[in-house]
Amino acid sequence: MDAAPGPPHSPCTLRREKSGGTGGHSPASSLYFRFSIRFVNAFSVILLDLLPAKNGEEATMQFLLELVGILTNYVRKTFDRSTKVLDFHHPHQLLEGMEGFNLELSDQPESLEQILVDCRDTLKYGVRTGHPRFFNQLSTGLDIIGLAGEWLTSTANTNMFTYEIAPVFVLMEQLTLKKMREMIGWPSGEGDGIFSPGGAISNMYSVMIARYKYFPEVKTKGMSAAPRLVLFTSEHSHYSIKKAGAALGFGSENVVLLSTDERGRVIPADLEAKILDVKQKGYHPLFVNATAGSTVYGAFDPINEIADIYGAWGGGLLMSRKHRHKFSGVERANSVTWNPHKMMGVPLQCSAILVREKGILAGCNSMCAGYLFQPDKQYDVSYDTGDKAIQCGRHVDIFKFWLMWKAKGTIGFEQHIDKCLDLSQYLYDKIRNRQGYEMVFQGVPQHTNVCFWYIPPSLRGLEHNSEEYREKLHKVAPKIKAMMMESGTTMVGYQPQGQKVNFFRMVVSNPAALQSDIDFLIDEIERLGHDL
Amino acid sequence: MDAAPGPPHSPCTLRREKSGGTGGHSPASSLYFRFSIRFVNAFSVILLDLLPAKNGEEATMQFLLELVGILTNYVRKTFDRSTKVLDFHHPHQLLEGMEGFNLELSDQPESLEQILVDCRDTLKYGVRTGHPRFFNQLSTGLDIIGLAGEWLTSTANTNMFTYEIAPVFVLMEQLTLKKMREMIGWPSGEGDGIFSPGGAISNMYSVMIARYKYFPEVKTKGMSAAPRLVLFTSEHSHYSIKKAGAALGFGSENVVLLSTDERGRVIPADLEAKILDVKQKGYHPLFVNATAGSTVYGAFDPINEIADIYGAWGGGLLMSRKHRHKFSGVERANSVTWNPHKMMGVPLQCSAILVREKGILAGCNSMCAGYLFQPDKQYDVSYDTGDKAIQCGRHVDIFKFWLMWKAKGTIGFEQHIDKCLDLSQYLYDKIRNRQGYEMVFQGVPQHTNVCFWYIPPSLRGLEHNSEEYREKLHKVAPKIKAMMMESGTTMVGYQPQGQKVNFFRMVVSNPAALQSDIDFLIDEIERLGHDL
Structure with missing residues (x-):
């Protein structure tokens, strides 16, 4: 599969079909399907002639369009059931080099022609996660609008930390988070939130927020300022809660696993018993995580007793009138993790942590770096949201999601x-x-x-x-x-x-x-x- | 600037220049420059006809190519000094809606035509971070090869946690990390590392690793299993060290700031005095961070006394024979944060944490989730590197960097x-x-x-x-x-x-x-x- 139409070093023919002079209404696409990675030889040596080089426009456009030819070809094949989902090779095979695909880096530059061959080969030996028969992960599919959103995001190449350099994306994030909070059921969609690099980091946020709410002095004085704190989560829940417990200084032994019924749902009586047990030992039960759509069984814990929600996998069901009853009680949670990059098909990475209490994210995380968050800017600096993150620079994960929401509607x-x-x-x-x-x-x-x-x-x-x-x-x-x-x-x-x-x-x-x-x-x- | 060539709802003319029948050697680019966002009316209503719809290929290709027209137009303008760096608007102005650019989400879908207008407007009201006169951040520029790498990455839309679904990217990451460790000067490039969602998270890793090395029981028992631990960093260093201290349960007060000279470099005698002071109080000095290229002054701390290095901004200088002497002593560090997305111009996000001791990342972070890291796979599962991350799903940040390295050479x-x-x-x-x-x-x-x-x-x-x-x-x-x-x-x-x-x-x-x-x-x- 994916064979190149010709050897990489053959002389160029940038093949075009004649459009037959039908004006603007003939299908443009057939024109582009024919792009191959064959070039004029002259093109193969001119990395330094790409933009920002003077007069670099044409070479740049040609390079990008050749690339787009490779990518759109891949997109077409992804949806074609007659192609394979993957062309498997063992690590040692790929490391040894496959027919001119050499992963090693060197001191000297490669030709642009070789770069495009590398791009084609990278896709060739990868896995088509959008293939209709790829069911291997919670995140599958290739949404065309989401893809368009990612291409634009990388072209804009900016950073979410200030309104100053990401005005549109910052506002999109705020509006989208509000909409998500409305779906959770918090009054008027009030509260706070942020997009993070994935569900594990979102869950880490939720634990940090809970700790800050009840023991704010831990921020400055460390864990010794609090009693022994205990987190509770299902034995079927995602391992990231345990990872967060270990990373944040609770210790994985202070993450208590709750027993589940035959379907993988937490048994409320077990939670009650374990909370009592922890209290009797003199420890402090801080945080209960309910899972809405567990990783393996897809189980929904009974939420109504529970304080904090991890719905990374199941979050999308909030959008379904038929299925959102499984979230009954979610509006009582203090925080919710929701990964649009899973069930909702948004390209990776796209995960949100949503918080009921306004201001707590900033309270928990802000360090007020003067060089980034100057108070004396000419615009309303409450839109500089970077200081409530545990990150400094933050990738723009919102746009593809926003664009998909626009294109699909709720x-x-x-x-x-x-x-x-x-x-x-x-x-x-x-x-x-x-x-x-x-x-x-x-x-x-x-x-x-x-x-x-x-x-x-x-x-x-x-x-x-x-x-x-x-x-x-x-x-x-x-x-x-x-x-x-x-x-x-x-x-x-x-x-x-x-x-x-x-x-x-x-x-x-x-x-x-x-x-x-x-x-x-x-x-x-x-x-x-x-x-x- | 960036005015659309016609009102969004005008009937389509997909304008093409005649290529004059010159075969494959005429500049293809001029053909594409002319794309506008005008469509056939029929095209403007068919989101549901995009792939994966049956016969969705043509509409998909047309949509993506229209988008590419918008993006390449933006790229061209980015490098054009006669265009503005930004077209500033206050938050309330953008929220009120600009000439048909409405940020609000709704229940009903928008037409694809409107989606493309939204894409154009998103760029129009953003900031051209690649503009030759944009100096606002440590990350600037728009590298064409890096951009191509990002477009491919989002098309592949996969996840770094297992070799199974990201074979090529996992190997690229390993080879690139090894190359980076060689440049640091660790013998044979041995050690470990991982790409993380940014320098702040990389620094968080470095603190976690130091804690795990000397107090491994904190992973299971929490901070109470260790004495009071103190971190040291320059008063000029990035605020992420303090954030990490707060998040990981040390407490920001246990992050001691070191005095600097007039140039913003840590004064070694001050470090010595403060370590002594901390010891006399009965606390445990755990971690010393040296900054190689501070955020504001660009200062390089004298590294030779110091254990852990934060070189997110300055890391790129390791590649320069002329400037790498500023890193003298870096090979003595236990871990190094290096952000190719800063000085080296790799698109956001691209940050690596590099570690001298093999296995310590996994020791520190692994939780052995059975559903993801099955030991009984048919390939060498030592390539399933996900469990050493604090993340679960992890975005592919390596490819654009690898591709740039290929294209430029060291x-x-x-x-x-x-x-x-x-x-x-x-x-x-x-x-x-x-x-x-x-x-x-x-x-x-x-x-x-x-x-x-x-x-x-x-x-x-x-x-x-x-x-x-x-x-x-x-x-x-x-x-x-x-x-x-x-x-x-x-x-x-x-x-x-x-x-x-x-x-x-x-x-x-x-x-x-x-x-x-x-x-x-x-x-x-x-x-x-x-x-x-």
């Missing part, structure tokens, strides 16, 4: 989410009584996560509680996954969970996926796993 | 850095004896930072030590800066520092800047400030 996100949940229901209905399948938990999934074992014919006669069966079954998913990757046809995740041996975790967030892709996945599992 | 970065330092020397020579200027510190700058006051004629007769003079001078830089932004001609930063009233901090990292742009800046300061 209603478009809702349709996407309802469709993904319908597809996972389709998968669930298809396999729950199918021969050779066993569900990891019973009942309709709460999210798009469908967790199941595929049991090859050779295992079906064995006693299911035997050690032999468990050992053999544990190896099935890794073997099928390895064959999937080698053949490049589809990708889906697997893992063990507690006492449960390796099972497949199927998730749907890819807007390109259809029922036929679900059928394909099941056929593929059976094709590859039948003789194990 | 030698190209060196030339860029030497050129920037030459330009700042040019500025220094120009103003140090010029009437109306006073340097904030004497002597040739160590980095590209040139810090100076402009003194309008009305102040020149006043007693320099008088309160009146200080008060008046303090207002000069903000006033000039405000006028600069209103007129949109150039941008440069200012700030106070300690007892010193507001002064300009000029920095050069923009590869597009020439001596004439330095001249322009000085002329502009005098034009705007003469009558103050």
Whole structure:
């Protein structure tokens, strides 16, 4: 796949189709499909002639358009089911160099021609995460509007710390955060928030905010100014809560894991008992995390008792009138993590931490760097939001999300989410009584996560509680996954969970996926796993 | 500037110039310059016809190419000195809506035509950070290869946590980090490292690593398992060290600020005295941060006594044979923060934390999430590097940097850095004896930072030590800066520092800047400030 139309060093023909003089109404696109990475030889030596070089405009435009030819070709293939999801190679193979694709860096520059070949090869040996049959991660799909947003963001190449150099993006962030708070249900969308480099950092913020609210002196005096503080989260929750506990000086042992029911939802009575236990020991229960859409099972914890919410994976369901009841009680949380880069299909990275109390983010994090946040600017400096971040420079993550929201409307996100949940229901209905399948938990999934074992014919006669069966079954998913990757046809995740041996975790967030892709996945599992 | 060639709702003419049948060798670029955002009406309603819709290819390609027309137009103008750096508007003006540019989000989708208008307007009301006369930040410039790298990265839209879904990028990161460690001078480039979302997070890593090295039990038991730990850093250092101290549970009061000499360099004797003082109090000195290129003065601390290095701004100088002596002793550090997105002109975000001791990053941060880092994969899972991050999902920041390194070679970065330092020397020579200027510190700058006051004629007769003079001078830089932004001609930063009233901090990292742009800046300061 992805073969170049000619050897990289062939002389240029920047091929164009004649448009036939039909004026403006003929399809422009056919013209561009034909771009290849063949160049005039003269072009291949002129990195130094790109902008900002004098008269560098033409070479720059030509280079960028050749690149866009490579990228749009990749986009087309991404959605083409006849292409593979990946062309797998082991690390040592790529490190040794593949047909002129050499990863090593050197002192001397390469030609622009080679740079474009490098770009093509980088895509060729990567993974098409937008392919309709890529189900491997919570973040899948390639949204064209989101992609456009990212291209623009990198062209603008600015920084969120001050209004001064990111006026439009700063305002977009404020408006979007307000809209998200309205969907959470906080009165008039009041509160605060910020986009962070991912759900783990957003969760770190939520823990910091809770600590600052009850023990503000920790900011200046350190953890010794507080009693022993304890965090609570589901044994099924994302590992980032534990990471935050370790990083922020609580200690991972002070992150207490809550027991869950068969579906992976926190048992409220267990939370109550563990809080009591912690209190009796003289420690201070600080923070309870509820998970709205757990990573593996897609479980929604019962929120109504709980103070802080981690809904990175499930957050998008707030946009669905059909499914938002799963968030019942979310408006009682003090903070919410919501990752539009997962269920909502926004390109990576796009994660928000939303906070009910205005001003607490700044209180918690500000250090008032005079060189960045001068109070004597000519505009309203309350729009300089950088000091409430734990970062200094901050990438513009808002624009692609804002643009997608504009293009889809709230209603478009809702349709996407309802469709993904319908597809996972389709998968669930298809396999729950199918021969050779066993569900990891019973009942309709709460999210798009469908967790199941595929049991090859050779295992079906064995006693299911035997050690032999468990050992053999544990190896099935890794073997099928390895064959999937080698053949490049589809990708889906697997893992063990507690006492449960390796099972497949199927998730749907890819807007390109259809029922036929679900059928394909099941056929593929059976094709590859039948003789194990 | 940036006016659309026609009203947004005019009927389409996708204008093309006839190429005159010259085959492949005529300049392709002229064809594309002419793209406008005018469409066929039919195109303006078909968001739902973009990919992944059936037969969505053509509409998708057309949409993306229209967008590229807007972006390349912006790129061209960015380098055009006859355009403004920015078109300033106050927050309330942008919020009220500018000529059809409405930031509010709604339930219903917008047409693709409007989406493209939104894209154009987003750029129009933003700041051209790549403009040759934009000197406002440490990160300036628009590197075309870096831009290409970002466009590709967003098209690939994947995640650094596993080799499985980012094979090429994971290897590029490893090779590049090794190369950077070689430049630091660690034997054979051994050690560890990771790209993080910015210098502040990289510095947070460095503090966490130091804590883990000497008090590993803090990871599980929290800060109470260690004595009172103290961090040391220059009073001129970046505020992120203090932020890290607050966030990680040390407390900002346990971040001791070191006195500096007149040039902003840490005084080693002061470090020694303060370490002794801390020890006498029974606390534990954990971490000393040396700054290589301070934010305001560009000062290089004397490194040879010091354990951990923050060289986010100055890191690029390691690539210059002429200037790397300023890093003398850096190889003795345990960790180094190096931000290629600053001096080296890599698009935001691109920051690395480099560590001398192999395995310590993983030791410090790993939580072994089974669903992500399965040990039973078919490839060498030592390439699954995600668990050593404090993040889970991690944006691909490496590719643009790798691609720039390929295209420039080490030698190209060196030339860029030497050129920037030459330009700042040019500025220094120009103003140090010029009437109306006073340097904030004497002597040739160590980095590209040139810090100076402009003194309008009305102040020149006043007693320099008088309160009146200080008060008046303090207002000069903000006033000039405000006028600069209103007129949109150039941008440069200012700030106070300690007892010193507001002064300009000029920095050069923009590869597009020439001596004439330095001249322009000085002329502009005098034009705007003469009558103050």
